[in-house]
Amino acid sequence: MTSNLHNKYVTFKLGKEYYGLPIDNVLSIEKPSKTTRIPNAPDYIIGLINLRGDVIPVIDLRVKLGMEKIGIDKDSRIIIVREKDIVVGLMVDSSKEVLDIDEENIDKPPESEDDTIVDYISGIGKKDERLVIILNSMRLLDIRSQ
Amino acid sequence: MDLDMNQYMNLFIEEVNEHLQNMNDILLELEKDTTNTSLINELFRVAHTLKGMSGTMGFVNMADLTHEMENVLDEVRNNRIKLNESIVDILFECFDVLDENISYIIENKKEMDSSNKELIDRLRSIVSIDNNNDSASSMENVENSKMNNYVMNVINEASKRGLNVFNIDISLSPTCMLKSARAFVIINTLDAMGDIVYTNPPTEDIEDEKFDLKFSLTLITAVDKDILLSTLNKISEVESIEIEVVESVELEETEDIEHYDSQFIDPKVYKDVNSKKSGDKDKMNKVKKVAKTVRVDIDRLDNLMNLASELIIIKNRMDDLSGTSNREDMLQTIEYLERITTNLHNAVMKVRMVPIERVFNRFPRMVRDLSKELNKKVDLRMYGENTEVDRTVIDEIGDPLIHIIRNSLDHGIEDPQERVKLGKPEEGKLILKAYPDGNNVVIEVIDDGGGIDFEKVKQKSIDRGLITEVEGEKITEKELANILFEPGFSTSDKITEVSGRGVGLDVVKNKIESINGTIELDSQRGKGTTFTIRIPLTLAIIQALLIKLKDETYAIPLSSITEIINVNKENIRSIQEHEIMLYRGKTIPIVRLDKLMGLEMDELTDEYIAVVVRKGDKLAALLVNSLIGQQEIVIKPLGKYLSSIRYFTGATILGNGDVSLILDVNSLV
Numbered sequence: 022m023t024s025n026l027h028n029k030y031v032t033f034k035l036g037k038e039y040y041g042l043p044i045d046n047v048l049s050i051e052k053p054s055k056t057t058r059i060p061n062a063p064d065y066i067i068g069l070i071n072l073r074g075d076v077i078p079v080i081d082l083r084v085k086l087g088m089e090k091i092g093i094d095k096d097s098r099i100i101i102v103r104e105k106d107i108v109v110g111l112m113v114d115s116s117k118e119v120l121d122i123d124e125e126n127i128d129k130p131p132e133s134e135d136d137t138i139v140d141y142i143s144g145i146g147k148k149d150e151r152l153v154i155i156l157n158s159m160r161l162l163d164i165r166s167q
Numbered sequence: 168m169d170l171d172m173n174q175y176m177n178l179f180i181e182e183v184n185e186h187l188q189n190m191n192d193i194l195l196e197l198e199k200d201t202t203n204t205s206l207i208n209e210l211f212r213v214a215h216t217l218k219g220m221s222g223t224m225g226f227v228n229m230a231d232l233t234h235e236m237e238n239v240l241d242e243v244r245n246n247r248i249k250l251n252e253s254i255v256d257i258l259f260e261c262f263d264v265l266d267e268n269i270s271y272i273i274e275n276k277k278e279m280d281s282s283n284k285e286l287i288d289r290l291r292s293i294v295s296i297d298n299n300n301d302s303a304s305s306m307e308n309v310e311n312s313k314m315n316n317y318v319m320n321v322i323n324e325a326s327k328r329g330l331n332v333f334n335i336d337i338s339l340s341p342t343c344m345l346k347s348a349r350a351f352v353i354i355n356t357l358d359a360m361g362d363i364v365y366t367n368p369p370t371e372d373i374e375d376e377k378f379d380l381k382f383s384l385t386l387i388t389a390v391d392k393d394i395l396l397s398t399l400n401k402i403s404e405v406e407s408i409e410i411e412v413v414e415s416v417e418l419e420e421t422e423d424i425e426h427y428d429s430q431f432i433d434p435k436v437y438k439d440v441n442s443k444k445s446g447d448k449d450k451m452n453k454v455k456k457v458a459k460t461v462r463v464d465i466d467r468l469d470n471l472m473n474l475a476s477e478l479i480i481i482k483n484r485m486d487d488l489s490g491t492s493n494r495e496d497m498l499q500t501i502e503y504l505e506r507i508t509t510n511l512h513n514a515v516m517k518v519r520m521v522p523i524e525r526v527f528n529r530f531p532r533m534v535r536d537l538s539k540e541l542n543k544k545v546d547l548r549m550y551g552e553n554t555e556v557d558r559t560v561i562d563e564i565g566d567p568l569i570h571i572i573r574n575s576l577d578h579g580i581e582d583p584q585e586r587v588k589l590g591k592p593e594e595g596k597l598i599l600k601a602y603p604d605g606n607n608v609v610i611e612v613i614d615d616g617g618g619i620d621f622e623k624v625k626q627k628s629i630d631r632g633l634i635t636e637v638e639g640e641k642i643t644e645k646e647l648a649n650i651l652f653e654p655g656f657s658t659s660d661k662i663t664e665v666s667g668r669g670v671g672l673d674v675v676k677n678k679i680e681s682i683n684g685t686i687e688l689d690s691q692r693g694k695g696t697t698f699t700i701r702i703p704l705t706l707a708i709i710q711a712l713l714i715k716l717k718d719e720t721y722a723i724p725l726s727s728i729t730e731i732i733n734v735n736k737e738n739i740r741s742i743q744e745h746e747i748m749l750y751r752g753k754t755i756p757i758v759r760l761d762k763l764m765g766l767e768m769d770e771l772t773d774e775y776i777a778v779v780v781r782k783g784d785k786l787a788a789l790l791v792n793s794l795i796g797q798q799e800i801v802i803k804p805l806g807k808y809l810s811s812i813r814y815f816t817g818a819t820i821l822g823n824g825d826v827s828l829i830l831d832v833n834s835l836v
Contacts, residue, residue, distance in 0.1 A: 057826040058719065060764035062812055069805075069818055069826040074477050076803040076818040076826050107808045162808060 028123055030146065032153055033100060033116035035083055040113070041120065041146060041153040048101040048108065050116050053093050067112060072101065079110035085161070086141065104158045111161075120153065122146040127155065175321050176276065179224050182320070183269050186213050186220075188528055190262055194255060195531050201250040210258075211240040217265070223318060223364060226278040229268055235290040236261050242294050257289055259532075318365045318385065322413060325387040330361070332413040333395065336383040340406040347376040349404050354384070356398060361388025380406070385413065465558065468519055472707060475515050476801035476820075478508045479708070483798060483822030512708065520555035520704075523601045523608070526565045527552050530572060530599060537576050544583050544594040545576060551601040556608050560702055563682045564610070567675040571612045571698050572597070574672075579616030579696055589693070591615065603704070610700040619690040621647050648688045649784065652676040680782075680833060683709075683726065707802060711819070711829065713795035714778065716761045720827045722800055722819055727832040729779045729786065731794065736773045748788055750779060755786045758835055763814065782836040789835065802829065 030041035031050070056068035056079055065084040069076050079099055084090050096115035101108065130142040143157035193210045197203065214236040221229035236258065242248040264283055271279045322332050335357070343349050350373045357363055365385040368378050388395070392410055399408050485501050527549050538545040556564070580586075580595035587593055598613040624647045628634045633650060634642060652672045679686050684702035703726075710725040732750075739748050739757060746757040757777070761767070777788040800819040805812065816831040 055825060057818070057828065059809065059812060059828065060766075060814070062809070066809075069828075071820050071824055071826050074473055074480075074820065076805070076820065078806065078809055107806065109808050 028121055030120050030122055030153065030155060031100065031116065032118055032120050033098065033113040035086065035088060035114050039151060039153045041122070041155045042100065042102060042111075042158060043155075044119060046102050046104055046158045048103050051099045051101060051110065053097050053099055053112065070099070070110060072110070075108075077101065077108055077110050079112055082111045082113050102158055102162070104162050104164060107162055107164065109162060120146075120148050122148050122153065122155075175224070175324070178320060178324060179220060180269065180273055183217065183220060183265075186217055187262065187266055187269065189213055190217075190265075191528070191532055194259055194262060195535065197250070198252070198255050198535070201252070201255065204244065207240060207244045207250065211237060211244055214240055219318065221278075222369065223321075226268075226272065228278055228280075228282050229265060232261060232264060232283050232287060232290075235287045239290050239293050248293060254293060257286070257293070260286060261290070321364050322385070322387070325362075326413075330387050330389055331391060333386050333388070333392065334383060334411040334413050335386060335395075335399075336381065336407075336409040336411075337399070338381045338406040338408075340404050341380060343380070343404040346378070346380070347374055349402075350374075350378075350382060353399065353402055353405070356402065357384070357386050357388075357395075360390045360395065360398070361386050363387075468515070468558075471515050471518070475508065475511050476708070478504075478511060479799060479801055480820050480822065480824075482508050484824075485822075487822045516557070516704070517555075519558050521558050521561055522552060523554045523556050523561070523564075523610070524552035525561055526568060527599060527601070529565075530568075533569065534572065534576065534597065537573065541576060542582065543576065543580055545580060545597055546594045547597045547599065549599045554601040554603055554608055555704075556702070557704060557707070559707070560608075560682055560704075563678065564700075564702060567678045567686075567700070568599075568610070568612070570671055570675050572599075575612060575614040575616065575696065575698075579614040579618075581617050604701075607701050607703055610702070612698040612700075613695065614697075615695040618692045618694055618696055619648070619651070619688075620692060621690075624650060644690075648690065651688060652686070683724070708799060709802060710797060711800045712778065712797055713800075713821075713827070714791040715793045715795060716764055716791060717766050719764070719766070720795065720821065720825070721760075721764075722798075722827055722829045723778060723780065723789070724816075724829065724832065725797065727780045727782065729781045732777050732779060732788075734775045734777045734788065734790070736775070739775075748777070750786065750788065753786070755779070755788055756836075758787050758789045760789050760791055760830075763835075780832045780836060782833050785836050787836040789830075800829070 029044040031044050031047045032039050032041045034040070051070075051072065054070050056070050058068045059066055059078070062068075065081050067079045067081050070079055081090060091114075093112070097112060098116040099110040099112055100116060101110050126148065127144040127146045130139060130144055132139075141156050141161050142154055144155045146153040146155050190210065190213045193206050193213070197206050197210065200206070214233050218230050218233035218237055221227075221233065239248070239254065239258075243250050243254075248254075264286060268279050325332055337350075337353060339346055339349055354363060354366075354370070354373070363384050363386050366373060367383050372378060373382055386395075392412065396408060396410060399405065482501070482504050485497075485504065488497070530549065531547055534545055534547045575597055580597065581589070581591075583593045586595065596613075596615045598611070600611040600613065602609055621644050625634075625639050625642060628642075628647070628650050629636055629639050633653065652675075676686055679700060679702065682702055684700060686701075687699045688696065689699070690696040711722040712725055712728060712731075713720055713722050715721075734748060739746055741747075746759070747754045748757055749755075775790045776792070776794060777790055779786055779788050802817045803819060804817050805815060814831055814834050815828045817829045818826050819829055821827050
């Protein structure tokens, strides 16, 4: 009955770490295209892109997670994410694979409160000796849960 | 029976809404003339259809309620009960419940969990208990005789999708002990192979064993006849099975179709003002022929719209190309493409257009209820309901109109006694009028009430410090009318349930401006007030001026631009922090767009290009670096995520594929 999509994650890299987003939330992965700056927008918003006729805002995930900003290179990707009726692109350093991570291999997020990033983490997944930080797209997009 | 009817849900909702609207109209008419038998018959038919439809979809509570309504109406049409106002009131309440229920169904895909017992009891108490049984069984006969339109629609829909539709007549063997259980097995078996859309007798009766040996049902399935037959033959205690293939069915049109057609009026012309006088009997004939509509999923429309917008984008791109390669045939191609895109755009627009009736049709009931509540007599007349407006605009215009109508009833039209004293007819008049005007639609709300006391408005404005006493001396009524649209302004001394303090014209104005519309007010003391609302036919594509700030391109909606002028540096004056300039004898503020958009500004030039924009009566000059030109642009929403970003109404995609932001003039002036 239920699909096993819920334990598939799109993984990507920021710096040295691997991150993951539930595949249900990911619409597509795009190469960076020309962005239009949005005046007076928060610093983590890079701008707007034209995605096949739709206008979509792109977030610099590094800046959003409090990391150092780096330029776009040939590995950079924009992950198009949908949560509720909001669609945004997340700029990441690179994105390569979709991983199956079983629920029992996902730990609760760490409880330290010195880092802004902890707010956005929904769990830490383990797969073949590799740690994948699983992000909570609701909080990432500042959608308040009712 | 648990049918998977989700695929028919949209069809169901659309049709129920049409029938409910019809019911509402009939009830309003019926209230004026409780003896009109054709109206009663019509209402009976509507209730009957609704019952069948909701029963088929498994909405038991709705079916029950309409069943009881039907019983009452049957008694009425057979002259066993005389229709009176209190019965009409109860029927109105039923309508409200049904209406509420259908809204609930739209949101939750299931019906409300209330059996409306109290209402049903009241309906039952109208019909004496003895009659009740009789009429209930006679009702079943009616049902036997024909399937309702709704089922036929479903059948048509199914055969369009290439599914088979079978009428299956089943006779159980006379020795069958548990008829209902046997029938249940058969229904379950068939249910597993497809959808049962109709049974005769109704399923409840089959379950209660209220049938002889035969029953029949209509099945929509992908399975073919032979398989069906062999499966059914495996069930024991079945005497005979007859399977008949149903081709798509002609929809039964209402018998009085000729009447209606002769009454049909060209949609562009609004209804003859005198039609009301032509007598109630006559009027009956035009009580709603269920509109022949093409139902199109709004998503598909949006998709079509997107295609049209892409075409426009390509057109713009080719426009760019033509600048570089100056060939004749290239230009011709562009011209051709341009013609296609314009046509396509218009065609799509037309599909998106819906008659403003969709908004207007809730007003008769509202005015009825309000005038009862306020003890006023009001004659509402509506003209031009067929005027068409884009679907997106329709959704936005309802609330402002409700507000204005409430205001007119509450503060405008006087009490009957007072009207008589003033020598006016006891019954106040409220006119709602819509007509197309170029690329706009004009809606007027006219009442013949007391009008606005501009002296009082002036006094209030002075009291509140909105204007000084000196200004008050020479202020015009037009300017005072504008003050009425300021936040928190009210002239009414009494606070009422209906329209509160009269606060809210500012909300109305905001709402209308948010869809690029305008609102004006014209009032004569003692004679009445007219609100004139002007809204664009559509919101999706606009004419815009593209401008440059440094290397960034922005779009300004052409509709808000007054003029483009050159400004010398010397003509810009600084007063305190604000820069102003003289424009046609008026000082207007200067907005340095580059600074506002967070760009470095350069003071090097002596001359600036200023785009003078207008919001209502206010003007402002936007300084830009250079102009690109005028273009038809497709508005793309910025989306919820960016809802807190100021100064922009949306974005658009330019010919070269780049995204450009559209400036929100309202936030800049």
